[in-house]
Amino acid sequence: MSISSNILKAFLxxxxxxxxxxxxxxxxxxxxxxDSDKLLFAAFEKKSGIKVNVITAKAExxxxxLKIEGANSPADMLITSxxxxxxxxxxxxxLQKIDSKTLSANIPAHLRxxxxxxxxxxKRARIFVYNPEKISEKELGSYLDLSDPKFKGKILTRSSSxxxxxxxxxxxxxxxxxxxxxxxxKGLVANFARDPKGNDRDQIxxxxxxxxxxxxxxxxxxxxxxxxKDPKDVxxxxxxxxxxxxxxxxxxxxxISGAGVTKYAKNKENAIxxxxxxxxxxxxxxxxxxxxxxxxxxxxxxxxTVATFGTFKEDTLPLAEVGKYTKKAVEIATKxxxx
Amino acid sequence: xxxxxxxxxxLLGLVISLPIVSLVIYFIAQxxxxxxxxxxxxxxxxxxxxxxxxxxxxxxVLLLGISTAFMSARFEYVGSRFFSLIFVLPLAFPAxxxxxxxxxxxxxxxxxxxxxxxxxxxxxxxxxxGVTAILSFAMFPYVFILARVSFASISSTVVELVSLKxxxxxxxxxxxxxxxxxxxxxxxxxxxxxEVLSDYGTVAYFGxxxxxxxIFKSWFGYGNLNEAINLAIIMLLMVFSMxxxxxxxxxxxxxxxVTHSSQKAPKVKLRGFQNGxxxxxxxxxxxxxxxxxxxxxxxxxxxxxxxxxWSSLTYLYCTLSxxxxxxxxxxxxxxxxxxxxxxxxxxxxVMSHKLSILGYSIPGAIIGIGILLFTNFIDQSFxxxxxxxxxxxxxxxxxxxxxxxxxxxxxxxxxxxxxxIDDATIVFGTSEWGRIFKVxxxxxxxxxxxxxxxxxxxxxKELPATLLLRPFNYDTIAIRIYELASNEILxxxxxxSLLLVVTTAIAVLLLNSxxxxxxx
Numbered sequence: 001m002s003i004s005s006n007i008l009k010a011f012l013x014x015x016x017x018x019x020x021x022x023x024x025x026x027x028x029x030x031x032x033x034x035d036s037d038k039l040l041f042a043a044f045e046k047k048s049g050i051k052v053n054v055i056t057a058k059a060e061x062x063x064x065x066l067k068i069e070g071a072n073s074p075a076d077m078l079i080t081s082x083x084x085x086x087x088x089x090x091x092x093x094x095l096q097k098i099d100s101k102t103l104s105a106n107i108p109a110h111l112r113x114x115x116x117x118x119x120x121x122x123k124r125a126r127i128f129v130y131n132p133e134k135i136s137e138k139e140l141g142s143y144l145d146l147s148d149p150k151f152k153g154k155i156l157t158r159s160s161s162x163x164x165x166x167x168x169x170x171x172x173x174x175x176x177x178x179x180x181x182x183x184x185x186k187g188l189v190a191n192f193a194r195d196p197k198g199n200d201r202d203q204i205x206x207x208x209x210x211x212x213x214x215x216x217x218x219x220x221x222x223x224x225x226x227x228x229k230d231p232k233d234v235x236x237x238x239x240x241x242x243x244x245x246x247x248x249x250x251x252x253x254x255x256i257s258g259a260g261v262t263k264y265a266k267n268k269e270n271a272i273x274x275x276x277x278x279x280x281x282x283x284x285x286x287x288x289x290x291x292x293x294x295x296x297x298x299x300x301x302x303x304x305t306v307a308t309f310g311t312f313k314e315d316t317l318p319l320a321e322v323g324k325y326t327k328k329a330v331e332i333a334t335k336x337x338x339x
Numbered sequence: 340x341x342x343x344x345x346x347x348x349x350l351l352g353l354v355i356s357l358p359i360v361s362l363v364i365y366f367i368a369q370x371x372x373x374x375x376x377x378x379x380x381x382x383x384x385x386x387x388x389x390x391x392x393x394x395x396x397x398x399x400v401l402l403l404g405i406s407t408a409f410m411s412a413r414f415e416y417v418g419s420r421f422f423s424l425i426f427v428l429p430l431a432f433p434a435x436x437x438x439x440x441x442x443x444x445x446x447x448x449x450x451x452x453x454x455x456x457x458x459x460x461x462x463x464x465x466x467x468x469g470v471t472a473i474l475s476f477a478m479f480p481y482v483f484i485l486a487r488v489s490f491a492s493i494s495s496t497v498v499e500l501v502s503l504k505x506x507x508x509x510x511x512x513x514x515x516x517x518x519x520x521x522x523x524x525x526x527x528x529x530x531x532x533x534e535v536l537s538d539y540g541t542v543a544y545f546g547x548x549x550x551x552x553x554i555f556k557s558w559f560g561y562g563n564l565n566e567a568i569n570l571a572i573i574m575l576l577m578v579f580s581m582x583x584x585x586x587x588x589x590x591x592x593x594x595x596x597v598t599h600s601s602q603k604a605p606k607v608k609l610r611g612f613q614n615g616x617x618x619x620x621x622x623x624x625x626x627x628x629x630x631x632x633x634x635x636x637x638x639x640x641x642x643x644x645x646x647x648x649w650s651s652l653t654y655l656y657c658t659l660s661x662x663x664x665x666x667x668x669x670x671x672x673x674x675x676x677x678x679x680x681x682x683x684x685x686x687x688x689v690m691s692h693k694l695s696i697l698g699y700s701i702p703g704a705i706i707g708i709g710i711l712l713f714t715n716f717i718d719q720s721f722x723x724x725x726x727x728x729x730x731x732x733x734x735x736x737x738x739x740x741x742x743x744x745x746x747x748x749x750x751x752x753x754x755x756x757x758x759x760i761d762d763a764t765i766v767f768g769t770s771e772w773g774r775i776f777k778v779x780x781x782x783x784x785x786x787x788x789x790x791x792x793x794x795x796x797x798x799x800k801e802l803p804a805t806l807l808l809r810p811f812n813y814d815t816i817a818i819r820i821y822e823l824a825s826n827e828i829l830x831x832x833x834x835x836s837l838l839l840v841v842t843t844a845i846a847v848l849l850l851n852s853x854x855x856x857x858x859x
Contacts, residue, residue: 027811033822035648053811056822060559061704061807067564068711072718074728074811088562159546161560197465197546201827202442209447209461221827229642230830232448330560334381339548 025051026270029066030079031059032257036290037079043286044277050270059085059163066094066262076265077274079121081257082163084170086118087323095260098272106279106297110316111256120256121278122287123294125219125314126168127252128243129204134213142246143172143253144180146214147187155188156203156212159196160333164218164255167322169329171253174321178328185336196339201225201233208236218255223292223305244312251315255322256296345688347679351672352691358709358739359575359697365712366572369565376561377553377570385553392471392542392549393535399475400531403624404482405524409516412490416609416617422625423487424847427792429628430480431843433800435540436820436836438473439829440635450635470545474535476628481534482527484789485748489523490516491603492755498604522754525585526747530793533700533743536574540802550574551702564708571705578700582693633840639833651819651835655842658799658815661730665737666745666794670787672738673745677753678779682761696743703740703803710736710808728810736804744797745790752786753779788850796843 030037033056041052057065059080066073066089078095080086089095095117103112103119111120128140139150146155157165173181193212203215204225225237244252259278261271277283284295288303301307353360366372374382410416411423429437444450445462452460464472493516501511517524539551550570558567609617676695680688698706713735714726726732756779764774780787802817809815816835823832 034826055809055811056814056818057806058559058704060562061707063562064558064564064708065711065807068708068715069727070715072715072724072727074724159543161543161556166560195546198442198544199827202446202465205447209459211447211463224826224828228828228830229646230639232453236448327561330556331376334376334378339546 024049024270025053026076026267026274027074028052028054028077028079028274029062029075029262030054030056031062031081031085032056032079034291036286039290040278040283040286043283044274047277048270048273050273052274063089063092063094067092071264073262073264074266075262076267077259077261077271079257079259082167082255083120083258083319083323084163084167084326086256086258086260087320087326089260090115090117090323094263096263096265096268098261098268098275100272100276102276103279106276106299108296108298110318111258111296113260113320114318118258118260119275119279120258120296120319121275122257122284122291123254123296123314124164124256125244125252125254125294125312126164126216127219128214128245129207129217129222129240130214130243131207131210131239132241134210137241137243140214140243140245142249143168143216144176144184144249146191146216147184149187149191151191151214153191153193154213155191156193156206156215157188157196157217158199158203160185160330160338164200165216166326166329166333167255168216168253169333170322170325171315171317173325173328173332174317175250175315178332181329182332182335185332185338189336189338204240205236208239219294219306219309220292222309223303226305227292242309244310246315247313250317251313254294254314256319257293344679345683345685347683348676348688349685349691351676351679352688352695355672355676355695355739355742356691356697357713358706358736359694359701361713361716362568362705362709363572366568371565372569374557374566374569374573376557376563376566381548381553385548385550388467388542388547389536389549391467392474392547393532395468395471396474396478396535397528397532399472400479400482400528401524403475403479403628404527404531405486405517405520406620407479407624408483408486408520409490409512410617410621412487413493413516413604413606414609414617415606416614416621418618418621422621424844425621425625425629426483427480427796427847428840428844429476429632430478430484430793430796431800431840432477432632432836433540433802433817433820433839434474434477434534434538435544436636436824436832437477437632438470438541438544439824439832440632441469441473443635443639443829444631450638465545467545467547470542470547473541473545474538476632478531478534479628481530481793482524484793485523485527485751486520488748488785488789489520489751489755493519493604495602495604523747523751526751529582529696530699530744530747533578533696536578536700537702539702539704554702554705568705568708571701575697575701579693579697582696586689586693633837636833636837636840639830640837642830643833647834648831651816651838654814654816654819654835655838657813658817659842661733661815662795662798665734665798666791668734669738669741669794670745670749670791673742673749673790674780674783674787677746677749678775681753692746696746698739699741699743703736703801704807706736706740707804707807710739710804728808730810733805733808733810736808737798737801740801740804741794741797744793748786748790748793749783752783755786756782792846792850795846799839799842 045052063085066075078089097116107119172184200217200221203217206212207215222237222242225233228234246252259275261268265271279297281300284297284300287293288295288300292303292306294302407426411419441464445464447461448458452458501515537551539555542549543552554567554570557563557570710732714732718724718727764778800817802821805815816839819835820832
């Protein structure tokens with residue numbers, strides 16, 4: 001019934017945005033597609049009485065969409081699952097500054113924009129997963145060490161176009177400079193066990209199967225596998241070990257999922273309320289438990305599974321610095337033949 | 340009035356290709372035709388990989404499609420009716436889901452290893468050969484569906500001629516039957532090839548850099564949408580010139596005139612050894628293309644059963660309602676276009692026809708951008724949001740992208756209607772609408788329905804344009820599958836994927852029912 005009436009409205013030329021733009025709504029463009037987010041939006045609706053409308057798509061698409069739509073955009077809020085696109089949105093002038101004491105209190109400074117245009121909501125640590133029969137923990141150190149010839153034919157990772165690898169390489173540029181980053185990328189490619197392919201889980205499986213000895217992946221994939229209903233996933237995840245890189249250097253690289261209020265938001269106040277809610281202890285606990293991500297709010301603990309991974313020193317380089325070098329990272333990866 | 344009718348086909352073509360036209364206008368208006376971030380050696384690699392995947396898939400799609408279509412249209416053997424349904428179903432799998440399930444089958448600790456109790460058994464299919472096989476499995480039903488209608492309508496006169504001339508089976512197949520089905524086979528092949536060209540998800544997962552990966556590298560990697568559009572337009576030009584070349588070639592071989600007036604040849608009953616061969620071959624093809632991936636999904640479904648999320652059923656409702664409406668609009672316009680081109684032909688019509696089917700060859704996300712550019716232009720002209728974020732934009736995107744999927748069947752159907760029927764309707768002074776409703780629509784029914792079926796399945800699994808253009812809170816089942824698969828919780832994507840396959844099976848069963856078959 002409602003669908004056919006929606007279609008009717010659409011055909012009569014009434015847009016969804018104009019016909020439903022009530023004060024008690026908020027329109028979200030999100031790159032996150034987790035069921036945990038749906039639960040969080042429902043919890044917010046219940047608590048605030050504000051209806052949350054969502055469109056999920058790839059971050060790059062949402063940024064392009066915001067750009068094309070300009071002032072006509074129905075979106076009030078943008079959520080991405082990596083820093084690169086959030087940073088891009090800011091640079092393109094698609095976000096606006098917001099003042100919120102709650103957000104300043106809940107989100108540490110390095111996880112938010114210096115102009116308060118975006119805020120981190122969850123953290124993802126990019127770590128090593130290795131085969132303990134082939135590699136000893138003593139051999140492992142920083143990311144840069146992976147270009148050492150002793151790892152020849154041993155390293156696995158997905159393609160450089162994956163947002164997480166782009167951001168990792170961008171952080172290396174920010175921390176060590178372009179020349180060092182290129183040298184690292186070239187060395188890494190020379191040490192690949194196979195051409196990059198598959199997703200993060202496929203890399204973990206390739207370590208377990210002996211195709212390579214060490215993979216660069218995000219922590220939560222291991223968390224998901226350890227809690228999988230597929231017994232083989234659990235067996236594989238248990239057979240490998242996890243290592244937090246760069247503990248004696250800059251710290252383990254972390255990426256964020258984050259949010260910002262769009263420049264032409266018609267429901268700005270509601271958008272701020274939603275971001276504040278997402279940074280709250282209640283919401284952060286759900287983020288952590290459901291998806292095994294690290295909460296951005298320091299007052300909230302990691303999930304049970306993730307807590308077993310241990311504590312680590314994280315790279316506190318302001319993430320804006322990482323965002324700045326994302327395109328450079330693609331260039332360097334291409335130069336190094338990291339497909 | 341009469342003059343306007345000659346403009347009908349060109350105008351329709353223009354409207355349908357508006358998103359592409361918007362892209363081209365944008366391309367020219369930007370005045371930035373450079374492709375700077377992608378270097379020459381990368382371009383060469385993309386071209387080489389694209390050519391390999393394209394030709395490899397073409398070969399396998401033809402092999403699988405023609406053999407299955409001919410067997411099920413011309414022969415009766417054990418299970419032949421069952422297989423004629425089964426051969427359509429692989430089309431219901433989004434290609435990347437087929438890819439994931441095959442990886443799940445062959446991987447370390449995978450399902451094959453479990454079945455054999457040999458955990459170390461694995462087959463690495465994440466490569467160019469693997470992706471070629473997967474895409475062929477997913478696409479061969481295009482050729483099957485279209486060619487089967489053609490093979491089934493071979494008249495008894497033709498069969499009698501073959502037996503009078505005492506042609507061997509091989510000779511008859513290659514010199515008589517195959518050429519008769521050529522337009523249908525070609526239409527199916529074009530669909531498969533264009534879909535291979537526009538595929539991004541599967542090739543990216545398998546680690547094969549094709550041209551579409553290059554397009555997305557410009558957009559997603561360098562954040563350079565302009566360059567991505569430039570590359571897509573280069574690809575469009577190549578496809579456009581190939582299609583023009585083919586239509587020239589086809590004009591030379593205009594031999595098709597199998598009329599509906601002559602009686603259809605009955606199926607040949609196979610016995611003994613031949614029966615066994617046909618059954619074995621059908622079984623092998625359906626095991627590879629349907630039973631193995633479905634088995635994997637069923638196993639994952641079993642793992643997920645305790646925590647099953649029944650909300651997938653609401654996604655199904657969204658998919659079906661949008662789908663049926665869009666398919667109906669698209670097939671009606673395809674009929675209109677071919678009808679107008681037949682009775683009111685013009686050179687402009689031919690060109691705009693070719694233009695209107697190009698949407699199928701470029702990635703759906705780029706078509707989505709074309710629609711965004713167009714709807715935003717309208718919105719800005721009105722000074723308020725009129726089309727943006729509406730169902731209109733989404734259905735328009737489907738029309739632009741999937742017009743090719745329907746028009747092949749319609750053209751194929753019209754090509755089987757003898758020109759003498761056109762003359763007869765004119766001589767008897769039947770009105771235009773009477774002609775359409777009383778003569779052409781009934782004659783075209785099986786072709787329109789096969790076109791509708793292809794559209795229905797294509798739209799059900801459509802992802803990129805839906806992702807970009809759908810209104811708020813409106814998620815289709817393909818989006819649900821994507822959400823779960825991109826979270827890398829593959830077993831959870833089994834339930835929505837199976838729902839997709841089941842709804843398709845129901846559609847196929849309906850189309851195979853007496854309602855349709857009675858008139859064939």
